[in-house]
Amino acid sequence: MDSRVLRERVRQVWAGDALGGLSEFVTIPALSPAFDQAWAANRQLHAAVELVRAWLAERPIAGARAEVVELPGRTPVLLLDVPARDATNPETAVVYGHLDKQPPAGEWSPGLGPWTPVVKDERLYGRGAGDDGYAAYAAAVALEALHAAGGRHARTVVLLETGEESGSPDLPAYLDELAGRLGPVGLVICLDIAGADHERLWLASSVRGIAFLDVTVRVLTSGVHSGHGSGIVPSSFRVLRQLLDRIEDARSGRILLPELETALPDGAADEIRTGVAEGFLTPRLPVADGVRLVSDDPVELVLNNTWRPTLSVTGADGLPPLLDAGNVLRPYTGLKLSFRLPPTVDAPAALAAVEKALTADVPSGAQVELARAEAADGWSTTPRAAWLTSALDEASAEVFGAPWRSIPLGGTIPFLGLFGRAYPDAQFVVTGPRGPGNNAHVPDEWLHLQQTERVTETVARILHAHATAR
Known part of the structure; x- marks a missing residue:
């Protein structure tokens, strides 16, 4: 694999088509069903899925097939199924994200709005940009860049649900429905977390x-x-x-x-x-003047959270x-x-x-x-295989220039608990470009664009290493 071509393609696509597609995604008020009881009639979730499906279908990824799966009465799921490329590993890699959104949640700053994409200071502002619309584009860009750079990967399925912000009530039914199609899953990459900064690769070791x-x-x-x-x-x-x-x-x-x-x-x-x-502390919070935290010990605060x-x-x-x-x-x-x-x-x-x-x-x-x-249920990671640790070390050195770190997180991603039970021997990489102050779920949500490029390149490198892992 030509690492230079990989990085250049990631940057090129994110600066152009991916940023444009994600910006258009921001304009769709695709509220999660918990916040839109009439979601089936309003069809904003369907609009978001169709927008992303069309974008994925146009990417130059050999053999890729973008498909919408919709069980009766349930929110739709979007799949991007990419056949293996020069791989000896028969396992499937699954890359997860979600396309449903939180509501505006209050008044946004002047010049910003939940459904108005704004690029400012290397950030894309708008609801769903960072939580979690970028995941669809990052997964596809990683695969596209791998192909351009002569890289390899096992069969890879990008799975994008539309009920995560509601607790993923429909996801178990879809995982049952798709189990035969997914086959033996050996690697799960979840692109839906925030780290402690925008300087290194952060992985989640557990979620509540x-x-x-x-x-x-x-x-x-x-x-x-x-x-x-x-x-x-x-x-x-x-x-x-x-x-x-x-x-x-x-x-x-x-x-x-x-x-x-x-x-x-x-x-x-x-x-x-x-x-x-x-440097990993509890989230930076808008604590009112004079309010004391539950403990003065930062380790106790992280344990509490x-x-x-x-x-x-x-x-x-x-x-x-x-x-x-x-x-x-x-x-x-x-x-x-x-x-x-x-x-x-x-x-x-x-x-x-x-x-x-x-x-x-x-x-x-x-x-x-x-x-x-x-x-x-929550999730706690399985022991990391030697090939994954080596891939993380190499990517961290070459992409970030700093060692990666794993941390427990206080949020919930039901997908991880479901996949952890279904595939107890799989390797998990739970990461993302979000960091302090990204404002997911509150006004002025934003996505750090440079960190998103770095995480995308890292995903490509991990898929490349997994292709020949044993």
Whole structure:
């Protein structure tokens, strides 16, 4: 393989066709089904898939076939199937990304907007540019550059789903449907994470699982004047607060249910200490003045964010805006509970434990309603093969000029848990160009274009090494 040609082709395509295609992708409000109940009728997900499919179909990649697969009633999946090129490895390599997006999530800065692509200071701004539209283009550019440079690769399938931001509820059905077509998967490359900076290659060693549900406590059939009802009918807020106290210690934030905890694996603490020493900290957050973090020890903060369970209340119902709130004993209080789970916890069992805690022996006999409950397992990497470690070392030296590092992450990628169970002996490379301040899920999302080129070249090098791995 001609490394010079590889790098030049990656840079050329990203500066031209790939950046243009990704910019057009930004313009499509392809909201994930959790944020667009009428997604099937609105067909914005389909528009995004068709845009990317057409772009992939035009790439000069010998034998490549771009195909949309859509099971009845489920979000579509886009596949790019590329036959092996000069490979002795019979395994399939799978490269994963997703095309669904988060909503705008507030007001963007002047001159920026969620559906308006803007290139500024080597960044592409717009919703879905970094999470995770770039993955489709990076995978194709890596393969195109490999072919141009005389490289090789095993059979490679780029798999792009459209429900990741909703917890990937349709992905298990598709993996069952496609299992025979994928064949023996030996390498999984997931392009959907953020690292600690934009200077080196960062890999995820684990991601957390997730469980979430809506819980509503109801005490009245309609609201009444608080002067008439308070002290007689229990407050729905107070009952709900009591239920939450069964799950979380309100003073420390520690989760009290053993089903949501796990032991820290060997080497995890050392990995975190090394990462912290080299600049990996918890995410840079817009902490309000005077607010103290949970701990002064950065290692403890990383452990909290990666290997310990947490609860976040991410939404509420039954509570009027402050300016509209009167002297009313409200009939109900509803909360959306989001649990981040340690990577190796059984997520369905954890969700069942939460549901039991919320519904057993409810104070004052209040009515408890649960809805929209879902769970997805986390993932922890398998030991790396010698060929992969060597490929990572070489790519890091030649592409980044700095050693690669692996770190645990606090987010959730259900795909990894599903593939980890389906292919326990496969090698995993979980990486991406996102880094501090990339603003995924919030206003002013952006993609670091130079880091994206470097990650794309690295993906090509890993595919090249995998072609003859044993």
